[in-house]
Amino acid sequence: AQSVTQPDIHITVSEGASLELRCNYSYGATPYLFWYVQSPGQGLQLLLKYFSGDTLVQGIKGFEAEFKRSQSSFNLRKPSVHWSDAAEYFCAVGARGSTLGRLYFGRGTQLTVWP
Amino acid sequence: DAGVTQSPTHLIKTRGQQVTLRCSPKSGHDTVSWYQQALGQGPQFIFQYYEEEERQRGNFPDRFSGHQFPNYSSELNVNALLLGDSALYLCASSLKNSGYTFGSGTRLTVV
Numbered sequence: 001a002q003s004v005t006q007p008d009i010h011i012t013v014s015e016g017a018s019l020e021l022r023c024n025y026s027y028g029a030t031p032y033l034f035w036y037v038q039s040p041g042q043g044l045q046l047l048l049k050y051f052s053g054d055t056l057v058q059g060i061k062g063f064e065a066e067f068k069r070s071q072s073s074f075n076l077r078k079p080s081v082h083w084s085d086a087a088e089y090f091c092a093v094g095a096r097g098s099t100l101g102r103l104y105f106g107r108g109t110q111l112t113v114w115p
Numbered sequence: 116d117a118g119v120t121q122s123p124t125h126l127i128k129t130r131g132q133q134v135t136l137r138c139s140p141k142s143g144h145d146t147v148s149w150y151q152q153a154l155g156q157g158p159q160f161i162f163q164y165y166e167e168e169e170r171q172r173g174n175f176p177d178r179f180s181g182h183q184f185p186n187y188s189s190e191l192n193v194n195a196l197l198l199g200d201s202a203l204y205l206c207a208s209s210l211k212n213s214g215y216t217f218g219s220g221t222r223l224t225v226v
Contacts, residue, residue, distance in 0.1 A: 004157075032212070043119075043205055043217040044158070051212070090157050099146065100212045102171050105157030 002027050004091050006106035013081050014114045021076040021109050023091030031093040033074040034103065035065055038088045047089075050074065051096075061085070086113045119218035121206050127224045128196050134223060136191040140208030141216045146170075147189040148215065149181060150205040158205055164189055193223075201225045 005024045013019055025031065032051055036044040048059025055067040065076045074091060088110050092103040120139040128134050140147050146165045150158035160173035164183035178194045187208075193200055201224050207215040 034214070036217075041219075041222070043219040044207075044215075045217070046214060049214055092157075098211060099165070100209045100215065102148065102160040102163060102173060103158075103215065104160070107155075107157045 002031075002093065002104045004093055004104050004106035006089075006091055006109050008109045009107070010110045010112070012112040012114060015083050016080050019076075019078045019081045019085070019111070021089050021091075021111070023074045023076065023106060025072050025074065025091070025093045025104075027072075027093055029096065030069060032096055032100070033065075033067060034092040034094070035059065035063070035074070035076045036090045036092060036105075037061075038090065038108075040087075044090065047076070081111075081113055083113045083115060086111055119206055119208050119216050121204075121218035121221050123221060124219070125222045125224075127226060130196055130198060130225055132196050133192065133194045134196060136193075136204050136206075136221045136223070138189045138191070138206030138208075138218060140187050140189070140206075144208035144210045144216065145187050146209045147183055147187065148207045148209070149189070149191045150207065151175070152203040152205055152220070154202070161191070196225045198225050 003026045034049045035047040050057045050067045088108045090108045091106045094103045122137045148163040149161040152158040162172040167183045180192045183189045203220040205220045206218045
């Protein structure tokens with residue numbers, strides 16, 4: 001069965017510190033991989049996605065993620081966190097194909113940034 | 116260029132009532148998917164519409180139904196509302212495998 005695990009429900013970091021959010025997935029084959037961010041009461045904004053090619057993916061707002069096939073992981077990183085990064089982060093996977101089908105989401109990681 | 120537009124933004128319904136939520140996809144997108152996000156949870160896939168047909172469906176009861184119109188806009192209908200249907204309902208549009216664009220959602224409260 002397909003599933004996404006985000007083992008950290010809540011992470012607190014100081015502004016300027018580095019950040020890594022973990023994501024592990026279970027899927028029949030290498031899926032498409034996504035990271036989304038959600039501010040309170042808002043929809044989801046795409047940070048970055050991995051479809052193929054270079055396993056280190058650059059996204060918006062200075063985020064990057066690395067796909068590691070051997071570990072079934074797609075961890076999100078940022079070298080220096082800003083207070084505006086405080087939000088909820090979701091990892092998601094979807095089946096490969098010519099059209100994008102359903103996504104399976106993790107339960108999210110809430111990020112708090114201390115000034 | 117407008118993104119995904121959902122209406123209404125909030126609504127309150129009573130148990131047993133029926134509700135219709137609306138979604139206009141991003142310009143150029145032809146596929147619409149609906150997700151339910153309960154408080155503190157990740158979004159759960161309800162169904163996806165393409166060419167006015169339901170193409171995929173998640174593990175939701177038949178009380179949840181949908182429709183896609185020729186202009187690609189979509190509706191989500193929920194009958195016989197339960198307290199547990201209270202959630203943020205997200206609409207996402209896409210074109211082939213370009214990736215999803217999500218709307219801001221409709222917050223449904225069932226009392």
